Amino acid sequence: MSSLLIRNVRLVEPGKLIRPGDVLVRDGRIVAIGSIGAKSTAGAEIVDGAGRLLTPGLIDVHTHGIMHSLYESGPDGLLAAARELGRFGVTTVLPTIVPQIRDGWLDRLGELSAAIPSVSEVNIPGLHIEGPFMAVSGAGCPTLPGDLELLEKIVSACAGRLAVMSVSPDAPNIVPVIRRLRREKITVFLTHTRANVEQTEAALDAGAVHATHFYDVFYAPSEIDPGVRPVGAVESILADPRASVDFIADGVHVHPTAIRAAVEAKTWMGIVLITDSIIGAGLPAGIYDTPWGYQVKVSPQDAARHSTKNFLAGSALTMDRGMANLLRWLKLPPEQIWAMGTFNPARLLGLKRKGRLEPGADADLVLWDEGLTAARTWVNGISIYEKPIE
Numbered sequence: 001m002s003s004l005l006i007r008n009v010r011l012v013e014p015g016k017l018i019r020p021g022d023v024l025v026r027d028g029r030i031v032a033i034g035s036i037g038a039k040s041t042a043g044a045e046i047v048d049g050a051g052r053l054l055t056p057g058l059i060d061v062h063t064h065g066i067m068h069s070l071y072e073s074g075p076d077g078l079l080a081a082a083r084e085l086g087r088f089g090v091t092t093v094l095p096t097i098v099p100q101i102r103d104g105w106l107d108r109l110g111e112l113s114a115a116i117p118s119v120s121e122v123n124i125p126g127l128h129i130e131g132p133f134m135a136v137s138g139a140g141c142p143t144l145p146g147d148l149e150l151l152e153k154i155v156s157a158c159a160g161r162l163a164v165m166s167v168s169p170d171a172p173n174i175v176p177v178i179r180r181l182r183r184e185k186i187t188v189f190l191t192h193t194r195a196n197v198e199q200t201e202a203a204l205d206a207g208a209v210h211a212t213h214f215y216d217v218f219y220a221p222s223e224i225d226p227g228v229r230p231v232g233a234v235e236s237i238l239a240d241p242r243a244s245v246d247f248i249a250d251g252v253h254v255h256p257t258a259i260r261a262a263v264e265a266k267t268w269m270g271i272v273l274i275t276d277s278i279i280g281a282g283l284p285a286g287i288y289d290t291p292w293g294y295q296v297k298v299s300p301q302d303a304a305r306h307s308t309k310n311f312l313a314g315s316a317l318t319m320d321r322g323m324a325n326l327l328r329w330l331k332l333p334p335e336q337i338w339a340m341g342t343f344n345p346a347r348l349l350g351l352k353r354k355g356r357l358e359p360g361a362d363a364d365l366v367l368w369d370e371g372l373t374a375a376r377t378w379v380n381g382i383s384i385y386e387k388p389i390e
């Protein structure tokens with residue numbers, strides 16, 4: 001029986017409070033938190049937190065890659081990316097794939113799904129497939145109408161490891177697709193849309209529960225009748241208490257004021273942090289190769305851009321930086337902001353033992369240095385990252 005005592009930390013209980021204390025971990029789970037006496041910890045490995053923050057690990061439900069690796073490139077890319085996440089405080093991830101409909105693409109989904117059980121450095125509840133049933137392209141995703149036959153092929157290729165599918169509420173015939181996904185207990189996100197109120201409400205009625213990279217690729221309807229304000233997917237989602245939303249909190253994709261507006265509509269419980277990151281995220285400023293026939297320019301204050309044409313090529317955000325930005329931008333108790341990267345995504349995915357700091361929860365933990373960089377990261381009680389001493 002392996003046990004670990006992390007003592008003298010500030011415990012972040014997402015959504016609840018931050019207080020000084022210790023955490024006792026046994027066999028991958030938290031067994032006690034608070035002030036823990038020496039008696040119950042005999043034989044435990046002891047880590048002194050020196051008064052630093054200890055939080056549940058961050059959960060990224062929308063990311064395409066990190067550093068030099070892309071999940072969609074295949075099992076090697078997936079395994080390489082998984083090894084890098086601990087340094088950014090990420091302990092659970094949904095590798096996100098934009099399906100490219102060409103020969104062998106279903107086989108690729110099968111290979112990626114089959115690689116998941118061999119990953120131990122991070123929890124992977126399943127894949128997030130962004131498309132192909134979309135109304136508006138974006139990041140090269142296909143725009144197919146809802147197709148139950150094709151959906152069946154995708155679901156079976158993923159062999160039980162499809163966690164999330166993102167669809168557009170205005171893709172033709174999307175309602176039966178959403179219903180079918182819900183029957184399979186696959187979580188449905190909405191995105192890439194010009195949907196009107198009725199289409200958005202129909203998608204939510206059918207079982208969609210969340211809007212991903214909210215505001216981005218959610219086109220506002222144009223004003224046709226001067227003086228009459230048009231409404232669409234953004235207003236429907238903000239107004240509907242069934243839907244939560246997520247943001248690429250890099251300061252480029254979404255203005256902090258737009259995030260604050262959503263927080264007012266949804267409360268802290270309805271907001272999730274994502275990265276939507278690609279190659280270059282987490283790397284120092286520079287120019288990096290991609291598999292897309294061009295290079296990307298990455299700098300910490302910006303997103304990834306085409307190296308010569310300068311257009312947005314994706315996000316270079318990492319979850320630790322996103323959390324630091326939210327903590328700076330939002331005037332909320334910090335334990336509520338921490339929930340946006342931990343408890344809220346866990347609840348969205350139905351992961352009852354994740355995103356919490358409480359007895360019975362999985363010991364996915366991060367000890368944070370000043371400046372919010374991970375000093376230590378544990379996944380299921382196993383140390384997977386320790387910051388090198390400078």
Ligand SMILES: [Zn+2]
Nearest residue numbers: 062096130276
């Ligand atoms: Zn994406």
